[in-house]
Structure formats: structure tokens, C-alpha cells
Amino acid sequence: MSQPIRVLLIEDNRVEACLTQKWLEIANGDSFAVEWVEHMAQGLDRLTRAGIDVVLSDLNLPDSRGLETFITLHAQAPEVPIVVLTGQDDETLGALAVETGAQDYLVKQQMDGARLARVLRYTLARHRAQGGQLNKSPSGKSPRVIGFLGAKGGVGTTTVALNVATALAKQRKSVILAEIRPSFGTLAYHLRQEPRESLRTLLDQCPEGIGEQDVAARLCKGPAESRVLFGPQQMDAFQEIDPDQAESVVKVLAKMAEFIILDFPSQPSTATQAAIGQCHFVAVVSERELGSVLCGKVALNQLQSWGVGGDSTWAVVVNRNEYPSPMDLTEIRSHLGCGIVGVVPLATSASFETAISRAERVAASFAEIGNRFAADKIVSMKL
Secondary structure (H helix, E strand, O other): OOOOEEEEEEOOOHHHHHHHHHHHHOOOOOOEEEEEEOOHHHHHHHHOOOOOOEEEEEOOEOOEOOHHHHHHHHHHOOOOOEEEEEOHHHHHHHHHHHHHOOOEEEEHHHOOHHHHHHHHHHHHHHHHHOOOOOOOOOOOOOOEEEEEEEOOOOOOHHHHHHHHHHHHHHOOOOEEEEEOOOOOOOHHHHHOOOOOOOHHHHOOOOHHHOOHHHHHOOOEEOHHHOEEEOOOOOHHHOOOOOHHHHHHHHHHHOOOOOEEEEEEOOOOOHHHHHHHOOOOEEEEEEEOOHHHHHHHHHHHHHHHHOOOOHHHEEEEEEOOOOOOOOOOHHHHHHHHOOOEEEEEOOOOOOOHHHHHHHHHHHHHHHHHHHHHHHOOOOOOOOO
């Protein structure tokens, strides 16, 4: 007989707690062993000891309320999956908890025994399939930190970083995408998210105090099971990043996934320099026209002055506009002085059929870039 699934239930309503326990006692299939506590402090204390497979917690408790309940629990035991309980009026809060890293949420008024047991089983199975922890690499390989830097503003660096991260995650690789920016980036807009947690709250700590639990609590769900660390979202949170903090954050991220994809602003800074110093590879993103390529060359010279060059620097060429005579790729490589790992074709078209075909080619180009960075040895594409 298999071991029961060990559930920590944190619920201050005694009637609802007893009903939940009763449902799990009579559930078909896997058996459940439920430990019930009424307060957050009791739950945190229990999580200091081993023996819990999954947490089922109300978000509103006598000593903790709202999203902070999940964040605190997750920070205490990031290796344990959490399912949150909400009321009908708080369903949006449940969705926010999932965006922040919860495995799932259940609305109490819509819950029954069969649904509850099914969600808990699926949560645990999915968590185990993912390796149980973010810092486990499915392939067993050393992590790769890859930075994307725009030749200039507006070339689509965030789009490239996001799509390469997604392409790698679709290959069942563990991926974290992070905006290392002192002010607002467009990643949240691309993902249609309004994150409550971001890089900014991490930077309230001293560099030595930033740990995996702190970072994990601020990761949101991204495409294809990837995780995302967003840059600051509000103007009052915009401020320069201390280089030591930037370095510390990237070092911690490198312990948490197989691939760390970093989205950098095009303007050089000491924080970018410190973070890029932790990258295994840096890709400069340039449009296929002379002005952008010349800016890309300046960016590569800047990287070289920071001690980053040779086989560590590459280029991604994007086609954002219909140029009458786009630059030849051989000429671009000659100007930049580094290999090209991918060319992203123009995605838009007036024809619906042609647009679909182009979208497929765009997706294939990002998959190719991801494959090149995942290979044992990175080689430039044939021009």
C-alpha cells in the first residue's frame, strides 16, 4: 500500500476544517493524512520540520491576510507545493497567488470532496514531475545564464528574451526569465500580468541577505512552466540598482534553474556590468539596418571593455520593419565581429494566410536560438 499524501491544512474556521478533513478521509484513490492548524505561525512552525507533501491554506487567517499569507508560506518552504483557498469574493486573489507561484487555488463555495482530492493529487504529481524544486536541473547540466542586450532602445530585446525563454521551457527545461532593470520594462505588458512582487522588493535587502527563498517568493508563473522575475512596476519604485545587489540576485537565480534568461536595458550601467559578469553568454539584439548595427558594435565594444567577449558574445538579428534593401547578414557579422545565433523574420503581413506562415517561421527562429544556446557547443548560424 502506498504512503498517504501528507497535507498541512491551515484554516481558522473549525467547521470548514472538519469538513475538509472528512472529505479527504473518504476520498477514493490515494489516501490523505491531514495535519490541521488554525494560525499562520503554527503552519510556519510545522514547515520547519520535514514530512509535509502539500499545503492547503486559507489566505485570510487571524495572523495573516491576503497574498502575504502565500508569500510567507512559500518563503518558509519553497520546496513544498501550495494550494490556496479563497471565497467567491476573493477569487482574483487566488489567481494572483497562482501568478506568484502557488500551484492552484480553490473557491470554498465551489469545492467538494472529489474536486479537492483531485486538485491535491494533480498538484503533487505535477510538482514531482517538475523535479520538486526550482533549483533541480532535469538534464543534470550546469546552469547557463544568458543575457540579452539591445543594440539600442526599441529593437525588441524583451520580445526576444521572452520567446527564447518560452522555447526552452517548451523543451521541458527549467527556465527563469528576469528583468534586470532599474525601471519599468515591457515584460508584464507582453504577458498581460500585473505582478505584485518584483525585483524592487528584493533590492530592499543587503546583497548578502538575498537568498533562494527570497527570490522564489517573488517569481511569477510564465509561459510553458517558466518562471518570471519582473522589474519594478511603479514609478515610486524606480531607482538605480546597486551593482552588488545585481550580482547577488543573478548568482542566486543561477542556483534555481537550468537556464536563466536576463533582459537588460540598452543603456550601460555598473549594475548591468555586474550582472553580465555572471553571464555565460550575452546576445546583442540588432535590427537589420546600418544604424542599429553600428549601435550594436558600440554595445559589443562596451562588453569587451568589461572583459566579456570572444565565444561569450553573440548577435540576434531581428526584422521589425520592411526594409527595401536590408543589410546582408555577412556584412552585419563583419561589422559586429561576432557570430549570429539567429535571425527573426518579420511577423506581420496584410494577408492572413501569409501572416500564419510568417508566425510559424518566427516561432521556429526562436526555437533555433534556444537550441543553439542549449547545445554543448554554440556555433554561429550559416549565412
